[in-house]
Amino acid sequence: MAKTMQNKGGPGARLNEKMAELTDTVQSSQAWNSIFRPGSIFRKGYTDSPRNRSYVIMNSVLYHLHPVKVKRHAVKVSYTLCLGGLSFFLFILLTVTGIFLMFFYRPTAAQAWNDIYALQTSVTFGLLVRNMHRWGAHLMVLSVFLHMARVFYHGAYKPPREFNWVIGVVLLLLTLLLSFTGYLLPWDQLALWAVTVGTNMMGYTPVFGNQVRFVLLGGAEIGSDTLLRWYVLHVLMLPFVIVIFMAIHFWRVRKDGGISGPL
Ligand code: HEM
Incomplete structure (x- = not known):
């Protein structure tokens, strides 16, 4: 006491x-x-x-x-396989590795290939980051496609999610365009001929095929102007547009009542 x-x-x-x-x-x-x-x-x-x-x-x-409340099935990995989340993660990875690559790359016909070569041989982690960017791009195309297949399989494109399906189609096209524009940037034989074939095909667009081809090439044939054009599309315009569409996509998932229920 x-x-x-x-x-x-x-x-x-x-x-x-x-x-x-x-x-x-x-x-x-x-x-x-x-x-x-x-x-x-x-x-x-x-x-x-x-x-x-x-x-x-x-x-x-x-x-x-995230919404304050989520349905039990929506957090089950086996339902969505997290393919949408994985596509988003890959986009972030591609942005980070892409910014790293931009420090060492100049988009001119005289410098592009040499810069890529120097990046692989003399820049610390250069080869690793380049491969992360390349494989990440392949994986993103695959994961977006599988995500679309999952959504289709679950019938999640039906009302009220039909608008988000359309936004999704735009996201798929933008992902493919990002992949295609990035393909030219190493300025090697593979890139050059792939883009020549691709733009020649676009030249067969009915009515204004020649104009489409001219705009894409920045001239009558593939050259330094094409490289600059595709570089700006790849590092600035397409990522900017895809971010806007992703924001609408995520917002719509929330507004449409979260992930669709099991069948
Ligand atoms: C850059 C590409 C894309 C990203 C980052 C993305 C991201 C996401 C995320 C995170 C979800 C939440 C559920 C989940 O993970 O499955 C989702 C849902 C959804 N996505 Fe995507 N998506 C993309 C492309 C697409 C495409 C190509 C389509 C179809 C054409 C699509 C249609 C839908 C629909 C309809 C939902 C709602 C699914 C449900 O309620 O079950 N998305 N997306």
Whole structure:
């Protein structure tokens, strides 16, 4: 009893009191509450309630991309096989590795191939990053296609998801265009002839085939102007457009009631 009385007024108790006061002052400050939003376990008087759990999702920049509630089947990997998520992950990987490649590559007929060669032979991790970019591109085409097949198999293209299916078709076309425009950039024989064949085929478009071919080549035949044109499309325009369509795609998944249910 005497010992407890001593502890109550002792230096340890006073320190605890001071700490509690300090915690209270910090947790009541505007700065603290502007960082730790409602629902955070660091807020004063936090309790583990369904409302606070919802707040955590709504108030976090990363979590809020997900809906507050998800259906049980939607989080089952065996349902979606995460193919849409995988396509998105590959797009991020391609963006990061692509930015690395841009540091070492100049899009002119005189420099392009030499830059790629130097990247592989004298840049640290150059060969690895180039291969990650190339294989990532092949895998993205495959994963987007398989994702589309999964959506079709589950009949998820039916109302109310028909608009998102159309957005998906645009995403597939953009993915293919990104792949095709990237193909020319190494400026090797394979790239040159593949693009010559591809643009010749586009030249057979009815009515304005010649004009299409001219616009794509930046001239009458494949050359440095074509390379610059396809480079700008590959690193700037197509990624910019695909990001906009992805944002609409994800937003629509949420608006259409999340992932479609099992058959
Ligand atoms: C860049 C390409 C694409 C990305 C990053 C992407 C991403 C996603 C993601 C993350 C989901 C959530 C569910 C899941 O993972 O399956 C989804 C759902 C969906 N996607 Fe895609 N997608 C792409 C291309 C496509 C294509 C080519 C189509 C069809 C033509 C399509 C149609 C749909 C539809 C209809 C849903 C809703 C599925 C459901 O409710 O079960 N997407 N997409």
